[in-house]
Amino acid sequence: MKLKTGIGILLLAGLSPGAMAQQKRPNIVYIMSDDHGYQAVSAYGYGLNHTPNIDRLAKEGALFTQATVTNSLCAPSRAVLLTGKHSFINGKVDNMARFNWDQDNFAKQLQQHGYQTALIGKIHMDGLPQGFDYSAVLIDQGEYYNPNFIINGQRQQVKGYVTDLTTDMTLDWIAKRDTSRPFCVLYHQKAPHREWLPALRHIKEYTQQTFKEPPTLFDNYAGRGTAAHTAEMNILKHMNWAGDNKIPPALMDELGIQQYLSWDKAAYNNNLGRMTPEERSTWDSVYNPIMEDFKKRYPKMTQTELMRWRYQRYMQDYLGTVAAVDDGVGRLLDFLKQNGLDENTIVIYTSDQGFYLGEHGWFDKRFMYEESLRTPLLIRYPAEIPSGRRSAALVQNLDFAPTLLDYAGIQPPQDMQGRSFRRLLNGKDTSWRDAAYYTYYEYPGIHAVKRHYGIRTDRYKLIHFYYDVNEWELYDLQKDPHELKSVYNDPAYAGTRKTMHKKLEQLRKQYGDSDQNDQRFLNQALKKKAP
Structure with missing residues (x-):
């Protein structure tokens, strides 16, 4: 009896028809960074920085131009991702509310249908993650240097830079997986979350750059209501001097600069205090000259000049942390290709929400205004998604869970409120929602x-x-x-x-x-x- 080539090879290898069906199901790598504004992904065309590896996903797959979140805040966004339900349904309405891990989530569904699952990096929710065979998560917001992880329930400090460590752990888990079953890994970076400490290999390059100011940097909020006028996220007025701009507390005292938030100086000391002596020496060799220059200039600086200085300091560190995230995406894509996994693996890159990069004079997120509401979303899956596809559909993080289950051949639970956008990506359907709710x-x-x-x-x-x-x-x-x-x-x-x-x-x-x-x-x- 003559067997068709592909099936014959699998049968000769001792795989059952059920195992063969499992082999055809796609692997899933879901990459989520924290506070990565779409303006800081060069594929979106804003010219602020260069992210060649993330851009590969757009070149070889799809880019969504109007992807949005349902609640622009770290932990609630992650709860929506997992459950496919709005915050007021899953209960995680803000960063303080506890998340009920006992409720269903898409990772649990994947597990029940034969997938091996892992969660690595930031989740920012209390409790031991459910739905994952392996978890290595940061505690709360996590740290940039020599961070603490909870690995399968056990706390452990790991030496190194958090973005690189999260990538290392992800690649190591994929390499050691059970190759007879499909896998799904949630690869979650801390960066570029506040307080923006770049990897040492990037600090010299990025601190020497000058970045283009957004046209609304000096917005006075005329034409809008109370909320825009009273928000406390202005770079000049509300950003921390030590923790955010890296001005040493002793220099603040010398110049008479007061803390805005009570934990400003403590953030600086805690973040840099985690470094080894060698790491701190390299850091100081780059940042000390910047602070010496600031010390000379500060007494004569106008408010406009100070705003511009603080904006550049913000962008230098923020975009410096993005560079390491992009490095990690490159390592992942290369790893998948080198191990023959690239054709049958869905790779998604997104952020937990958008972020203000000086627009309206702001940093942070929370508002329903565009820079906060919209999030980068790029997806590569050669088996179904044509290269270079762009979509303006109003997809939301609410839709990630049902979409991933759809690709895995699993019917989503009835209480999931999102919709699969798989047919949008493969061109089989162009109909979609006409409004997104926030x-x-x-x-x-x-x-x-x-x-x-x-x-x-x-x-x-x-x-x-x-x-x-x-x-x-x-x-x-x-x-x-x-x-x-x-x-x-x-x-x-x-x-x-x-x-x-x-x-x-x-x-x-x-x-x-x-x-x-x-x-x-x-x-x-x-x-x-x-x-």
């Missing part, structure tokens, strides 16, 4: 971004700020891409406003959100803060 709850809290919810369509955005205010904003993204002026009360947009309100109520009903949810989570937050 919520944000962490107020009162750091950065003072008010509670809000809203929807974004291809052209318009409607936002409702509530709790201690009751304000609505409407933006025409086609005419006002920087969102400088709300047209909510403009008579010319009366029809659009009515349509957007109707669509908002439809989505709130569809997803099961309501004002009662808002009050419930507010009561929970107030109860935690009570003495």
Whole structure:
């Protein structure tokens, strides 16, 4: 009897038909960085920096230009990724709320259907991760140098730079996996999260660069409501001097510079204090001259000059940390190719949300404005996704779980609220949602971004700020891409406003959100803060 070549080889190797079916299921590598704005991925065309390895995913696969999150905050975003459910359903509405690991998640589903699974890097949620055969996670936000990991429940300090270590652990786990079964690894980088400590190999290069300022660096927030005016995330006024800009506490004292946040100097001491003497010596050889120059200039600097100096310091360190993330992506892609895994492995690169890189004078995220709402999303899977594909579909992190389950041939649980965008990627379907829904709850809290919810369509955005205010904003993204002026009360947009309100109520009903949810989570937050 003559066997077809591919099947014959597998049968001769002793693999059963069931094992052969498993072999055809794709492997999954889900790469999530922390606070990586799409503006800092060169494939998006902003010219701020160069990320050649992440760009390979766009060249060889697909890039989404309007991917968004449902809640622009670290831990809630990760909960949405895992569960495929909005924050008000999965319960992780802010960074303080506990995440219930007992609820279903897509990794558990993969496990139950024969996948081996791993979570490596940052997850920023309490409790031992469920759904993973192996986990090596950072504690809370993690550290850049010589970080502590919890490896399968055991705390351990690991020597080295966190971005490289996370990559090392990921590649090591893939190399040692059971090759008879498909795998899924969540490869989660800490970088480029605050306080932005680059790898030593990048500090000299990036601290010598000058980066283009965004056109809204000196925004005065005219044309917007209370929320934009009262947020505490301005680079000049609210960024830490020591922890963020790397000005030594002793120099701050000498120059009479006061801390903005009480943990500013402590962050500097703790972060740099983790370095070995050799690491610290290399670091100081680059940063000490910068601080000596600042010491000479500071007394004569105007507020405008100081803002520009702080912006450059921010970008030098932030983009320096991105460089190591890109290095890791390159190592991963090379590893997959060298081991014959590249053709049957889905590689996704994204961030837990967007981030302000000086736009509106801000750093951080939280707002529903574009730089915070949108996130980079690039996917490579040669078996189905044509190279160079670009999509403007309004996909969200809500959709990752059902999409990955779809590729694995698994029916998503009924309570998952996202949709698989697999057919968008392979060109078999072009229909998609016409509006994305967003919520944000962490107020009162750091950065003072008010509670809000809203929807974004291809052209318009409607936002409702509530709790201690009751304000609505409407933006025409086609005419006002920087969102400088709300047209909510403009008579010319009366029809659009009515349509957007109707669509908002439809989505709130569809997803099961309501004002009662808002009050419930507010009561929970107030109860935690009570003495």
